[in-house]
Amino acid sequence: MRTDKCMEVVNADQDVISPVSRVSYYPLVIKRGHGAIIEDADGNEYIDLLSSAAALNTGHAHPKVVEAITEQVKDFIHYTPCYMYHEPLVKLADKLVQVTPGDFRKRVAFGLSGSDANDGMIKLARAYTGRSKIISFIQAYHGSTYGAISLSAISLNMRRKIGPLLPDIYHIPYPDCYRCVFGQKCSTCSMECIKQLEIAFKYYIPAEEVAAIIMEPIAGDAGLIIPPQKYMDKLYSICKENGILFVSEEVQQGFGRTGKWFGIEHFGIVPDAVIMGKSIASGMPLSAIVAREDIMQAWEAPAHMFTMAGNTVSCRAGIATMDIIEDENLLKHTRELGEHVINRFNRMKERYELIGDVRGTGLSIGVDLVKDRHTKEKASEAAAKICYRCWEKGVILTFFASSVLRVQPPLVITREEMDKAMDIIEEAINEYLAGDIPDEVLKVAKGW
Ligand SMILES: Cc1ncc(COP(=O)(O)O)c(C=O)c1O
The missing domain is CATH 3.90.1150.10 (Aspartate Aminotransferase, domain 1)
Structure with missing residues (x-):
């Protein structure tokens, strides 16, 4: 070699x-x-x-991605959707809305990386609910911008020296049936992990102050941990009972990775919002938050606006990506x-x-x-x-x-x-x- x-x-x-x-x-x-x-x-x-x-x-x-990118580059590379409009942006948003779970009207906010989409979700959840607290999971990786690091709890290295991080973000154990932190086996499981949330709501996190729970449906960088269905059902019902948004973070598991468009579909749960990135545009920088329309109306420009977000070439690659997943x-x-x-x-x-x-x-x-x-x-x-x-x-x-x-x-x-x-x-x-x-x-x- x-x-x-x-x-x-x-x-x-x-x-x-x-x-x-x-x-x-x-x-x-x-x-x-x-x-x-x-x-x-x-x-x-x-x-x-x-x-x-x-x-x-x-x-x-992929030849279809290469073709879409090449065609677009010849016409124009980018014009910022912050001020003007372009068709690939709208076409891709239409396609995303169609494949995202939920039989309701949705809207899309584009960014450039999974990290910024996580930051955006924190802002959106706070704006919509008027609440400040966000819950995510121990061992989660959500990216490297300040909000995404604040949501993450996988490595001390990524949190050391750079604080303070965002306030009002709490972490609970991810349900890991192989290495249960509560020492349980499947046969004896009494869902101690969900009890941690109930304890938190009883003693130190007022549930009515929680805007969202942001969760990967399969915890990727934590070592591909799959939560049990009963946990997901319970978590979702706790969200609904308390007016908390349930957000599926699909940056790693989305776009067919798990054999469905999005990992959360394996649980039959319809999230209020989905965070997307990585494979959305086959390697071109792009991310998206897709959420219920009423949620998406809660924030105002320029709360989540980037010159390069929804880059025209990336959007063309995104459309091609979705076509390939379907056609092939x-x-x-x-x-x-x-x-x-x-x-x-x-x-x-x-x-x-x-x-x-x-x-x-x-x-x-x-x-x-x-x-x-x-x-x-x-x-x-x-x-x-x-x-x-x-x-x-x-x-x-x-x-x-x-x-x-x-x-x-x-x-x-x-x-x-x-x-x-x-x-x-x-x-x-x-x-x-x-x-x-x-x-x-x-x-x-x-x-x-
Ligand atoms: C689940 C998850 N969320 C967010 C991110 C961050 O995405 P990006 O690196 O595009 O900012 C990653 C990256 O590894 C990830 O795996």
């Missing part, structure tokens, strides 16, 4: 780029990508199981292939004690590695080494939550590509267990 050109770029990067915005895995310099295949600067090829952090559900350089039947493909992938990982789990849990929906799959199945202690080094070895063997695999292999390939990936990637993951697991992956790689494969 040649790495000269990649190393040249990585070394130059280390001289000039701030360390604040990179989590290190391995020195991969992207040169080109098509579908689920990436080529690096030295000509090595990889099967991509990361999709640029779930931002490329339609795959790399990607939701069905994702459900079917996802089932196959989960079955294969579950079979691996029977062979390797290292695999503690396999969980996921569609092509949003986490493989949780443990040192001991009983204690469930996270096997962080194993995750780092296996990901590094996969890269050496031609698979882009990362881990999050210290120990969870993140399997989120472009939804256009074929079964053959996916099988090949899983063969390589299994080889890497065997090489790890045989002690063939040196400790040195841990200096590079840090992950988070």
